[in-house]
Amino acid sequence: MSLSSSLPRVSLCDHLPTSLQEAPRLSKTLGIKLFVKREDLTGLATGGNKIRNLEFIFGEVLERGCDAIITTAGVHSNMCRATAATAARLGMKCMLLLRGSKGDPEEGNLLLDRLLGADVRFIPTKDPYDERVPGWLEEASRELEATGHRPYVLHLTGGTSTLATCAYVDGAEELAAQFAKIGTIPDSLYVTVGSGITMAGLVLGFKHLERPTRVVGVSANSEAGFLADRIVDYANSAASRLRLDTRIVAGDFEVLDDYVGPGYGVPTLEAIEAIRLTAREEGLLLDPVYTGKCMAALQDRARNGHLGQDETVVFLHSGGIPNLFAQAGTLKTRTPLTQQPR
Ligand SMILES: Cc1ncc(COP(=O)(O)O)c(C=O)c1O
Structure with missing residues (x-):
């Protein structure tokens, strides 16, 4: 029985569990062991978290x-x-x-x-x-x-955000089973933060299941302190709803707000570079509003030595692909030509 099995649920995801894939070329480039949790592949009209x-x-x-x-x-x-x-x-x-x-x-x-x-x-x-x-x-x-x-x-x-948070307690359980399968408990998991609901569910799920993987949230919009308070509230409301004894405090996770750039939805040069590199090295498409900024943070932290050679990191790909096309003009004109076409 899963932690959330007491809740009513409608089957909408075409593919569960979503896969946890190795990213071997990006791992080599960044000097870490990188896995991607493919929540972009949940299905139903381009999927996502x-x-x-x-x-x-x-x-x-x-x-x-x-x-x-x-x-x-x-x-x-x-x-x-x-x-x-x-x-x-x-x-x-x-x-x-x-x-x-x-x-x-x-x-x-x-x-x-x-x-x-x-x-x-x-x-x-x-x-x-x-x-x-x-x-x-x-x-x-x-x-x-x-x-x-x-x-x-x-x-x-209120209650709706609590239900949405419970969904990612379910996501954390799915990941915990996948970690067991690959025989590794990753050191950290990077996820984009909008409202903080997805992150809250993951933090609660990992803590409850005693998986020490540290969840690092990369803000797409708001300030870190504001988000941390909300994440604690979402997680603890979900814990009550699921009748779990576990409670979350701000020290259980980390939120970064230094990769937002000029504002919500405005792609940064670092995000565009991260989108490019990920596409070229792994054939994996990210978006400029959410996942591109999260990958920019992860890549920056690998390059500046914050993530060590021996670290295993999961990048949660939360989808958002339609915005890649909505921002085609920006992506074309603002992309610095640091990489020539193959
Ligand atoms: C593609 C994508 N990734 C991440 C997020 C952030 O999720 P949350 O609002 O649960 O923090 C969103 C939210 O809109 C999203 O659309």
């Missing part, structure tokens, strides 16, 4: 008898695209309140949201913590109720 989160969130959605889902995030949100794909697979209505405007190019996740049949609306804010957001969600919910739907409002707060 959000599909695993949604297995648990939709467990509750269906348990409550809902037939429509409303969620909100930035215009290029992977969570919104994954939600639209899930709704399509389950035959439900999906409404997305995106922080953006009609003028935003119809590419990347926004293109996929429309293809997947979501009802896309725009809200006039760039701030995920804007106090008007709950009101807009409520309004959308009333609109759907008026047309005979029973909507579930997916706002990653």
Whole structure:
């Protein structure tokens, strides 16, 4: 029985367990032993960590008898695209309140949201913590109720964020079994941090299972102290929900905020270089918003000696590929030609 087996869950991932692969060429270049946990390959409309989160969130959605889902995030949100794909697979209505405007190019996740049949609306804010957001969600919910739907409002707060965190306790269990299979307990695992939910689940899972692998989070947006507090809260709420005695403190993990660059969603030169190197050496595609910055941090730490020759490191690839295409222009024009084509 898994730690999260008491929770309702809907099967959405096409491929579980996702593979834990060696990255031999990148390992050699960086002077570490590198593995990649392929959460980009969960499946369902380009996959990623959000599909695993949604297995648990939709467990509750269906348990409550809902037939429509409303969620909100930035215009290029992977969570919104994954939600639209899930709704399509389950035959439900999906409404997305995106922080953006009609003028935003119809590419990347926004293109996929429309293809997947979501009802896309725009809200006039760039701030995920804007106090008007709950009101807009409520309004959308009333609109759907008026047309005979029973909507579930997916706002990653409270109980919903706890369920999403539990999904990565499940991910930690999956990894622990894979570590046993390869006969190594890695020294560290690098993961990108947006809300901190994925990281919180992993930290809790490893601590509960007594796996000493240190989880290092690389922020894509917020300041490290702010994220650390949230990660502790998410993890401990999930621990209560799963009836685990384990509790998390800030010293159990590390969050880095020095690889964000000019801001959320703006690719850094280091991230572009990391995307290039990873693609060339491993045939592995990363994205400029999340995983590229995380890989830039990992590569920087290997080069500056923070990671030693004998260290085994896992890079959790959390997906986000549609943003690689949405930012094609930036990637082409801003890429320094430090590597010539083969
Ligand atoms: C591709 C990708 N990686 C990582 C993250 C960060 O996950 P979390 O919000 O659980 O910290 C996100 C969140 O949007 C994402 O889309």
